[in-house]
Amino acid sequence: xxxxxxxxxxxxxxxxxxxxxDGFDKVTGRAxxxxxxxxxxxxxxxxxxxxxxxxxxxxxxxxxxxxxxxVKAVVTRADFSKNVPFDSGLEGEFxxxxxxxxxxxxxxYDGHAVAAVAAxxxxxxxxxLKLIKVDYEVxxxxxxxxxxxxxxxxxxxxxxxxxSVPEGLHPNVVRYHESGHGDVEAGFAEADLVIEDxxxxxxxxxxxxxxxxxxxxxxxxxxxxxxxxxxGHWYAQKVCAALLDLETSQLRVTASEIGGGFGGxxxxxxxxxxxxxxxKANRPVKLVMSRSEVFRATGPTSSTSMDIKVGMTKDGKxxxxxxxxxxxxxxxxxxxxxxxxxxxxxxxDLKNVHQxxxxxxxxxxxxxxYRAPGSPMAAFAVESVIDELCKRLGLxxxxxxxxxxxxxxxxxxxxxxxxxIGLVETLEAAKAHPHYSAPLKPGQGRGISCGFWFxxxxxxxxxxxxxxxxxxxxxxxxxxxxxxxxxxxxMAAEELGIPYDHIRCxxxxxxxxxxxxxxxxxxVTYASGLATIKAARDAVEKLCKRAAAxxxxxxxxxxxxxxxxxxxxxxxxxxxxxxxxxLTADMGxxxxxxxxxxxxxxxxxxxxxxxHVVDAEVDAETGKTEIVRYTVVQDAGKAIHPTxxxxxYQGGAAxxxxxxxxxxxxxxxxxxxxxxxxxxxxIPLASDLPMIDTVIVEVPxxxxxxxxRGVGETSICPPLAAIANAVSAASGVRLRQLPMSPPRIVSAxxxxxxx
Amino acid sequence: xSKIHVSTTVNGDDVEFLCDPRETLLDCLRDKLHLTGAKExxxxxxxxxxxxxxxxxxxCSCLVLGAEAEGKSISTVEGMxxxxxxxxxxxxxxxxxxxxxxxxxxxxxVATKSLLDKNPxxxxxxxxxxxxxxxxxxxxxxxxxRAIMDTAADLREAS
Numbered sequence: 076x077x078x079x080x081x082x083x084x085x086x087x088x089x090x091x092x093x094x095x096x097d098g099f100d101k102v103t104g105r106a107x108x109x110x111x112x113x114x115x116x117x118x119x120x121x122x123x124x125x126x127x128x129x130x131x132x133x134x135x136x137x138x139x140x141x142x143x144x145x146v147k148a149v150v151t152r153a154d155f156s157k158n159v160p161f162d163s164g165l166e167g168e169f170x171x172x173x174x175x176x177x178x179x180x181x182x183x184y185d186g187h188a189v190a191a192v193a194a195x196x197x198x199x200x201x202x203x204l205k206l207i208k209v210d211y212e213v214x215x216x217x218x219x220x221x222x223x224x225x226x227x228x229x230x231x232x233x234x235x236x237x238x239s240v241p242e243g244l245h246p247n248v249v250r251y252h253e254s255g256h257g258d259v260e261a262g263f264a265e266a267d268l269v270i271e272d273x274x275x276x277x278x279x280x281x282x283x284x285x286x287x288x289x290x291x292x293x294x295x296x297x298x299x300x301x302x303x304x305x306x307g308h309w310y311a312q313k314v315c316a317a318l319l320d321l322e323t324s325q326l327r328v329t330a331s332e333i334g335g336g337f338g339g340x341x342x343x344x345x346x347x348x349x350x351x352x353x354x355k356a357n358r359p360v361k362l363v364m365s366r367s368e369v370f371r372a373t374g375p376t377s378s379t380s381m382d383i384k385v386g387m388t389k390d391g392k393x394x395x396x397x398x399x400x401x402x403x404x405x406x407x408x409x410x411x412x413x414x415x416x417x418x419x420x421x422x423x424d425l426k427n428v429h430q431x432x433x434x435x436x437x438x439x440x441x442x443x444x445y446r447a448p449g450s451p452m453a454a455f456a457v458e459s460v461i462d463e464l465c466k467r468l469g470l471x472x473x474x475x476x477x478x479x480x481x482x483x484x485x486x487x488x489x490x491x492x493x494x495x496i497g498l499v500e501t502l503e504a505a506k507a508h509p510h511y512s513a514p515l516k517p518g519q520g521r522g523i524s525c526g527f528w529f530x531x532x533x534x535x536x537x538x539x540x541x542x543x544x545x546x547x548x549x550x551x552x553x554x555x556x557x558x559x560x561x562x563x564x565x566m567a568a569e570e571l572g573i574p575y576d577h578i579r580c581x582x583x584x585x586x587x588x589x590x591x592x593x594x595x596x597x598x599v600t601y602a603s604g605l606a607t608i609k610a611a612r613d614a615v616e617k618l619c620k621r622a623a624a625x626x627x628x629x630x631x632x633x634x635x636x637x638x639x640x641x642x643x644x645x646x647x648x649x650x651x652x653x654x655x656x657x658l659t660a661d662m663g664x665x666x667x668x669x670x671x672x673x674x675x676x677x678x679x680x681x682x683x684x685x686x687h688v689v690d691a692e693v694d695a696e697t698g699k700t701e702i703v704r705y706t707v708v709q710d711a712g713k714a715i716h717p718t719x720x721x722x723x724y725q726g727g728a729a730x731x732x733x734x735x736x737x738x739x740x741x742x743x744x745x746x747x748x749x750x751x752x753x754x755x756x757x758i759p760l761a762s763d764l765p766m767i768d769t770v771i772v773e774v775p776x777x778x779x780x781x782x783x784r785g786v787g788e789t790s791i792c793p794p795l796a797a798i799a800n801a802v803s804a805a806s807g808v809r810l811r812q813l814p815m816s817p818p819r820i821v822s823a824x825x826x827x828x829x830x
Numbered sequence: 831x832s833k834i835h836v837s838t839t840v841n842g843d844d845v846e847f848l849c850d851p852r853e854t855l856l857d858c859l860r861d862k863l864h865l866t867g868a869k870e871x872x873x874x875x876x877x878x879x880x881x882x883x884x885x886x887x888x889x890c891s892c893l894v895l896g897a898e899a900e901g902k903s904i905s906t907v908e909g910m911x912x913x914x915x916x917x918x919x920x921x922x923x924x925x926x927x928x929x930x931x932x933x934x935x936x937x938x939x940v941a942t943k944s945l946l947d948k949n950p951x952x953x954x955x956x957x958x959x960x961x962x963x964x965x966x967x968x969x970x971x972x973x974x975x976r977a978i979m980d981t982a983a984d985l986r987e988a989s
Binding site for chain 1: 925
């Protein structure tokens with residue numbers, strides 16, 4: 076059976092656009108999200124949070140809260156594991172998560188959890204919080220990345236830095252990355268023009284509309300159940316078990332429908348707290364965050380401060396590039412400084428390149444992954460400088476990018492050589508798109524940018540069971556954030572040769588499948604998709620065996636063709652093709668249930684590139700920027716369900732527009748977050764955006780049976796720079812700090828006018 | 831604190847509940863009537879995920895107290911389909927993939943139905959501004975707007 080050859084054409088189901096299997100539930104209101112679950116005897120919980128950016132916790136008195144009628148349990152740090160060492164598992168991640176979900180000796184940011192209550196109603200739980208007395212010793216704080224690296228900055232935690240950090244840096248610098256190749260100084264000497272500039276971006280929140288929510292049950296027998304909105308329930312199981320001294324397998328975690336994640340639901344915040352309360356009260360406990368808690372204590376992405384230097388010849392060849400990227404990661408290590416550094420120059424085939432990244436702690440919430448973590452900021456800085464070089468040298472920005480573009484076999488700025496990639500194809504499609512040559516109105520400007528993301532594979536397990544009536548059910552372990560159940564069913568339909576509608580894909584709980592890594596790194600359609608295809612092939616192999624037995628011929632003499640077992644080869648003989656449903660109808664009598672499965676950590680996730688074209692109009696009087704036209708061109712490898720691929724392109728662009736123009740975490744001098752709500756943290760509205768045009772480029776990824784590349788994250792990499800370049804073209808001023816909010820644009824225009 | 835007895839109508843059914851004076855209509859719909867279609871995305875009237883109609887007026891149910899529902903008529907997403915037939919907007923949202931995670935979808939459907947009931951022939955701008963109180967973080971609104979414009983055209987043709 077020639078099942079292992081890559082298939083990139085002649086698809087019957089892949090590439091079609093059927094309705095999603097969860098659509099009906101989601102339009103009728105019956106889909107169950109994190110906060111929609113209830114249990115008999117359920118309590119409601121609430122969390123007390125630090126009002127200080129940095130404070131030593133001298134004592135916590137919970138006695139009055141415990142005495143309040145209706146209160147069934149109060150927990151503090153003392154109710155969590157005392158066995159998690161400082162450098163435990165996941166490179167110290169368990170300790171960091173524990174410290175983040177419930178403060179120990181110090182509160183490290185405004186909103187840091189210090190205690191929690193479970194009571195018979197949500198109102199009683201909130202009332203009880205007011206009775207908890209915390210004695211704080213307020214300490215000096217720092218929330219800005221450059222300030223946090225400066226000599227006299229308050230130290231968050233001594234000894235948090237790992238061995239990558241060179242000597243002599245402030246203890247708040249906890250990780251360091253350096254990479255590149257060639258001789259950048261020699262390269263700059265060859266350039267006709269060198270531009271060196273500094274950029275900054277503010278922290279932005281993933282902004283999923285569904286706040287974190289969970290329902291936990293846990294007995295003193297160590298057995299528990301957890302329902303939660305998460306991108307990775309096996310990870311939640313592993314971490315919660317560690318933080319509560321449970322055996323991992325005794326805690327069953329079920330992922331609810333997830334109301335958006337974008338990376339922000341790849342860790343745990345309230346889940347261990349709800350479990351601790353449930354154990355103490357011996358009752359199910361529901362815990363739901365308010366929106367202000369989501370802003371103050373989850374996410375956001377890193378803020379950055381960046382220095383870029385790029386040299387170019389007058390015909391547009393980049394001779395050298397270097398970047399320094401300082402990422403503020405909040406109160407714990409983990410800001411994606413290496414991703415920022417590694418993505419920065421990835422679109423370009425460079426002889427001389429050098430990049431440095433710093434992970435810096437400050438008194439802000441621990442940063443969480445946000446869609447291509449670290450990459451959009453780098454693209455903003457680098458692509459702004461390249462745009463400026465093109466402008467000053469009088470060159471077309473797409474032509475210059477084509478001249479320098481990474482292609483198959485290029486040595487990437489971060490080391491390895493690229494396999495088949497589609498950057499050139501996206502640039503050519505952007506250049507040929509009518510948008511690029513459309514006339515602009517006065518006051519409008521056009522910008523373009525490229526973007527890059529690695530994509531990821533990761534631990535994956537899928538099971539595919541056939542039913543007697545010839546239908547199939549797939550169990551996957553990656554929560555569906557953008558329609559992946561439909562994509563899995565399409566791939567299984569293709570392999571089995573049965574209609575899409577005859578397949579149901581379910582997100583299995585942790586008791587049902589082997590470990591599945593989080594839905595992150597744009598890995599789901601790639602890795603769970605690959606596993607689904609392999610599981611289907613495993614089932615097909617078993618079907619062929621049953622057919623061979625029926626016909627009394629060797630297994631090798633049976634092949635699978637479009638839903639039928641058919642005899643094949645010289646010794647096969649003449650038999651009528653057997654449809655799948657005839658083989659499943661009597662499977663109990665021919666050897667038992669037929670189930671295909673696949674478990675592996677696929678490593679062939681193909682990297683992905685995009686090119687965005689955007690037209691912006693800047694109102695010089697008010698500083699307001701309107702996005703008037705937007706086109707996304709991105710390589711999907713192979714679009715399994717093109718409509719959902721378009722949805723990822725559009726969604727990434729929209730989030731990028733918000734990041735570029737409006738969204739920012741604003742901290743006061745007191746170190747407290749000033750805009751912890753959707754009124755003041757303004758994400759794009761329907762009235763802010765135009766239609767977002769999409770072009771799907773397909774350069775197959777050799778690492779997937781159908782050529783799939785992840786598509787979820789790359790779409791947020793180019794928008795910040797593309798919009799900055801459009802604003803610069805429209806207004807004549809270069810904005811080096813995001814967001815390009817009206818006050819910043821007005822100020823920049825004023826300085827330009829004044830000389 | 832003593833509770834308030836509320837008699838009201840939800841999706842055509844007479845219902846009663848006891849609520850704390852501080853509880854919102856959204857709390858009551860979700861926790862007392864177990865109608866969890868309306869979502870709490872913010873609790874401050876900024877995101878529209880809790881949109882319902884109160885005597886045919888579109889409201890954020892997180893900004894209405896449960897007690898204010900007394901004697902009123904409430905419609906939620908759970909009341910949009912008729913029997914086993916989806917409302918045309920619901921059907922088109924599935925067809926256009928006008929939802930990704932789906933958590934904003936109930937609010938957007940209720941808000942849009944309310945618009946089309948008043949204005950069967952809205953312009954794209956009118957739709958965009960009407961929905962400015964309903965946040966969606968996944969889609970960039972493109973497919974939502976297209977689904978709505980197409981539904982409106984179909985409904986006009988049918989009437």
